[in-house]
Amino acid sequence: xxTFVAAADAGQFQEAAAALSITQQAVSKRIATLEKDLEVRLxxxxxxxxxLTIDGQAFLPHARELLRVAERADASIxxxxxxxxxxxxxxxxxxxxxxxxxxxxxxxxxxxxxxLSLDAYVDAAIAAVExxxxxxxxxxxxxxxxxPDGIRTDHVINESHELLVGPRxxxxxxxxxxxxxxxxxRIWMPGLDDRGEVTDYYDELVAAFxxxxxVVGPVFGNETLLDEIADSADLATLVGESSRYLWPDSYDxxxxxxxxxxxxxxxxxxxxxxxxxxxxxxxxxxxDSRRPDPTDAGVWMPTWDRRxx
Amino acid sequence: xxTFVAAADAGQFQEAAAALSITQQAVSKRIATLEKDLEVRLxxxxxxxxxLTIDGQAFLPHARELLRVAERADASIxxxxxxxxxxxxxxxxxxxxxxxxxxxxxxxxxxxxxxLSLDAYVDAAIAAVExxxxxxxxxxxxxxxxxPDGIRTDHVINESHELLVGPRxxxxxxxxxxxxxxxxxRIWMPGLDDRGEVTDYYDELVAAFxxxxxVVGPVFGNETLLDEIADSADLATLVGESSRYLWPDSYDxxxxxxxxxxxxxxxxxxxxxxxxxxxxxxxxxxxDSRRPDPTDAGVWMPTWDRRxx
DNA sequence: TACCCGTACAACATTTCGTTGTGGCTCGCT
DNA sequence: AGCGAGCCACAACGAAATGTTGTACGGGTA
Numbered sequence: 176x177x178t179f180v181a182a183a184d185a186g187q188f189q190e191a192a193a194a195l196s197i198t199q200q201a202v203s204k205r206i207a208t209l210e211k212d213l214e215v216r217l218x219x220x221x222x223x224x225x226x227l228t229i230d231g232q233a234f235l236p237h238a239r240e241l242l243r244v245a246e247r248a249d250a251s252i253x254x255x256x257x258x259x260x261x262x263x264x265x266x267x268x269x270x271x272x273x274x275x276x277x278x279x280x281x282x283x284x285x286x287x288x289x290x291l292s293l294d295a296y297v298d299a300a301i302a303a304v305e306x307x308x309x310x311x312x313x314x315x316x317x318x319x320x321x322x323p324d325g326i327r328t329d330h331v332i333n334e335s336h337e338l339l340v341g342p343r344x345x346x347x348x349x350x351x352x353x354x355x356x357x358x359x360x361r362i363w364m365p366g367l368d369d370r371g372e373v374t375d376y377y378d379e380l381v382a383a384f385x386x387x388x389x390v391v392g393p394v395f396g397n398e399t400l401l402d403e404i405a406d407s408a409d410l411a412t413l414v415g416e417s418s419r420y421l422w423p424d425s426y427d428x429x430x431x432x433x434x435x436x437x438x439x440x441x442x443x444x445x446x447x448x449x450x451x452x453x454x455x456x457x458x459x460x461x462x463d464s465r466r467p468d469p470t471d472a473g474v475w476m477p478t479w480d481r482r483x484x
Numbered sequence: 485x486x487t488f489v490a491a492a493d494a495g496q497f498q499e500a501a502a503a504l505s506i507t508q509q510a511v512s513k514r515i516a517t518l519e520k521d522l523e524v525r526l527x528x529x530x531x532x533x534x535x536l537t538i539d540g541q542a543f544l545p546h547a548r549e550l551l552r553v554a555e556r557a558d559a560s561i562x563x564x565x566x567x568x569x570x571x572x573x574x575x576x577x578x579x580x581x582x583x584x585x586x587x588x589x590x591x592x593x594x595x596x597x598x599x600l601s602l603d604a605y606v607d608a609a610i611a612a613v614e615x616x617x618x619x620x621x622x623x624x625x626x627x628x629x630x631x632p633d634g635i636r637t638d639h640v641i642n643e644s645h646e647l648l649v650g651p652r653x654x655x656x657x658x659x660x661x662x663x664x665x666x667x668x669x670r671i672w673m674p675g676l677d678d679r680g681e682v683t684d685y686y687d688e689l690v691a692a693f694x695x696x697x698x699v700v701g702p703v704f705g706n707e708t709l710l711d712e713i714a715d716s717a718d719l720a721t722l723v724g725e726s727s728r729y730l731w732p733d734s735y736d737x738x739x740x741x742x743x744x745x746x747x748x749x750x751x752x753x754x755x756x757x758x759x760x761x762x763x764x765x766x767x768x769x770x771x772d773s774r775r776p777d778p779t780d781a782g783v784w785m786p787t788w789d790r791r792x793x
Numbered sequence: 794t795a796c797c798c799g800t801a802c803a804a805c806a807t808t809t810c811g812t813t814g815t816g817g818c819t820c821g822c823t
Numbered sequence: 824a825g826c827g828a829g830c831c832a833c834a835a836c837g838a839a840a841t842g843t844t845g846t847a848c849g850g851g852t853a
Contacts, residue, residue: 189830201811203832208809215561220831222819229617230561233569233596237557244553248546252524252539260542287542308538498799510842512801517840529800531850 176238178205179217183235187224251287258285259454262300262312264373265290269334269417270313270442277461284454296371301326304445310455311446315372317479325448329459332442333467333474334415338362338431343408346431353435354384354475362388363410365400372479376440379477401428415440436475485547487514488526492544496533560596567594568763571609571621573682574599578643578726579622579751586770593763605680610635613754619764620755624681626788634757638768641751642776642783643724647671647740648710652717655740662744663693663784671697672719674709681788685749688786710737724749745784 181191181202188202195202206225210217217231227235251258263270266288274288289309291300297320300312305326316328338352345360346352364377381388404410405428419430444462446455490500490511497511504511515534519526526540536544560567572579575597583597598618600609606629609621614635625637647661654669655661673686690697713719714736728739753771755764 187830198812199831200813200833204810207832213558213561214563220818222830224830229569229598229600229612233566233598234557234561237553237560241550241553241557244546244550248543248550249522251546252522252543254523257542260538289538289542291538303538496799507843508800509802509844513841516801531799533799 176241178202179209180235180238180242182206182218182225183227183231183238186226247285250285258287259311259452259458260287260289260309261458262289262291262303262309264313267418268313268415269332272417272420273313273332273462273465275420276465277458280461281457284457286454298371301445304447307447307450310450310452311444311458313442314445315376315441316443316445317372317375317477319479320372322445326445327448328443328445329462330441330443331462331466333476334417334440334442336413336433336438336440337416337419338411338433339404339414340411340429340431341405341407342427342429344411344429345409346411347429349431351432351434354380354386354433354438355435358385359387360411361409362386363400363404363412364388364390375479376477379479380438380475383475404428413438434473436473439474439476441476485550487511488518489544489547489551491515491527491534492536492540492547494533495535556594559594567596568620568761568767569596569598569618570767571598571600571612571618573622576727577622577724578641581726581729582622582641582771582774584729585774586767589770590766593766595763607680610754613756616756616759619759619761620753620767622751623754624685624750625752625754626681626684626786628788629681631754635754636757637752637754638771639750639752640771640775642785643726643749643751645722645742645747645749646725646728647720647742648713648723649720649738649740650714650716651736651738653720653738654718655720656738658740660741660743663689663695663742663747664744666720667694668696669720670718671695672709672713672721673697673699684788685786688788689747689784692784713737722747743782745782748783748785750785 178191178195181194182188185191185194188206189199192199192202206218213234215230215234216228217234218225219228250256261270261274263274265271271288274286278284278286291303291309291312297314297316300309300314301322303309304312305323313332316322316330322328338346338357340346346356377388380386400412404412414430416432444459446459487500487504490503491497494500494503497515498508501508501511515527522543524539524543525537526543527534528537559565570579570583572583574580580597583595587593587595600612600618600621606623606625609618609623610631612618613621614632622641625631625639631637647655647666649655655665686697689695709721713721723739725741753768755768
């Protein structure tokens with residue numbers, strides 16, 4: 176591909192060969208092989224060079240695109256020059272929205288959004304940051320969480336919860352609900368088991384408001400969950416407010432804000448203080464510009480104190 | 485790349501090897517080479533297979549994208565299965581807009597928009613259609629134009645002209661102008677020389693309204709032209725209405741509609757009747773749904789009768 | 794502890810790839 | 824018209840790569 180593009184740009188094989196530091200014959204051979212593989216003539220050879228055929232013209236932009244993608248693929252992992260790699264717990268939460276917005280604001284900055292395998296507790300994520308395999312991660316950082324030297328955390332997101340219900344649910348037409356009203360109602364959050372700080376959060380939430388959260392059943396994927404909730408008259412689930420920007424509205428589901436108090440899930444950015452990646456500072460600046468309001472009244476946040484459970 | 489993706493999907497080299505019809509050792513070698521080239525470990529080898537590292541996870545989507553692009557590149561020219569290839573005279577005219585819209589309406593249909601070299605008259609374009617190197621082209625087809633058997637034409641576009649002027653031009657603030665008002669004004673259309681039916685059109689236009697069209701000077705590119713017009717108090721040029729959807733508004737240029745009569749440039753789609761490409765019919769259906777109004781009053785169209793000049 | 798499964802390493806055969814050498818074609822100059 | 828310059832294709836050879844078979848190593852598991 177590189178040879179094809181070089182030859183197309185140069186208009187002749189000889190010059191392309193020079194640019195690639197190989198012989199003209201090698202270029203000729205490469206192009207011939209490509210033409211044989213594609214079963215199409217790409218150049219018309221003349222005495223004064225080689226001009227693209229129609230097929231060649233049609234192929235050229237694809238070839239360039241391929242080289243661009245290859246370049247980006249390489250840049251995404253080559254140590255020392257790779258894209259900024261940020262971990263999010265999952266792609267339907269506030270950090271993902273934030274990263275999308277950041278990308279819109281700075282399209283030139285290469286980003287890689289990864290999701291560490293599901294058994295990653297804060298500790299595992301912090302270890303990954305420390306090891307340098309990821310540049311940053313968004314996590315809830317309980318006060319008692321041990322943070323090694325050289326690792327910094329910054330509380331940059333307050334994600335508030337909404338109740339997601341189907342049209343037949345008692346709260347389907349409510350403008351808002353208070354956590355106290357949820358007492359006795361079933362809240363279904365499959366897959367919410369054994370996940371470190373996340374379960375700690377919901378344990379504390381349950382204890383604080385007398386909620387009933389079911390975690391039964393395996394996770395068959397998001398569509399199944401939404402389907403069941405849409406059909407049910409008593410199932411509900413909690414989702415982050417940001418997910419409204421990430422889901423299609425295809426199901427007949429209602430999002431009911433939760434008020435008095437609002438249920439906040441706090442998240443911090445975690446990164447290595449000595450990470451020299453230039454994009455990291457830009458990302459932190461961006462987060463700074465959207466920092467959540469200082470906690471005010473009407474808001475519930477976890478204490479993350481095990482004794483509260 | 486294919487091997488990497490296969491191994492990532494399979495979770496083990498052995499199975500990937502089977503899928504690729506090579507030995508496990510070959511897969512191992514390929515992955516090892518890739519890792520060496522990238523200077524990054526992509527898999528952690530375990531006794532029960534190979535799992536992606538963080539780096540591998542970050543790389544995977546890029547690898548998939550590369551394969552997709554390669555697939556599309558191949559599809560764009562492989563005879564018998566290639567994308568629908570449509571020629572437009574240049575990428576700033578109505579056909580280009582139409583193709584964009586069509587692509588939005590049918591994102592699944594692969595399109596290749598090409599531009600035949602500039603010396604291509606209708607005859608050359610028709611020959612290209614006949615030879616099958618392009619599936620269709622948009623051209624003005626004068627009534628006297630010879631069209632071979634098996635080639636069909638359909639008048640699907642009426643592009644109306646607008647006058648493009650800088651802020652100091654006398655018409656800069658006009659809501660509209662009539663062709664008669666343009667008598668004596670300089671209209672600059674560099675590059676408009678020796679272009680077959682296109683020049684015929686403007687020749688007839690000049691004769692009909694006593695216009696003065698300058699074609700002096702080489703074409704240095706669009707930016708230069710726009711620059712000069714923006715700066716000049718008496719230069720103007722004619723552009724198609726559709727170009728408003730294709731140009732940025734970065735220059736301080738005014739588009740003045742031309743009325744009484746509107747100046748129409750008619751264009752037809754030209755294709756081979758026996759072209760079996762499935763996308764061709766869909767494209768024609770689409771064009772049908774946007775067919776221009778039957779010519780009504782207040783419109784000027786060329787007769788393309790040489791004697792009129 | 795003995796296997797089973799999966800990966801890595803080694804040696805060898807085969808294919809691919811790049812180089813040098815050469816011929817043929819076309820354009821432009823004399 | 825003849826000749827030289829410039830460019831591409833084909834042939835032959837050596838080097839590098841790639842794939843295969845054979846084998847060793849290591850971690851789960853019965």
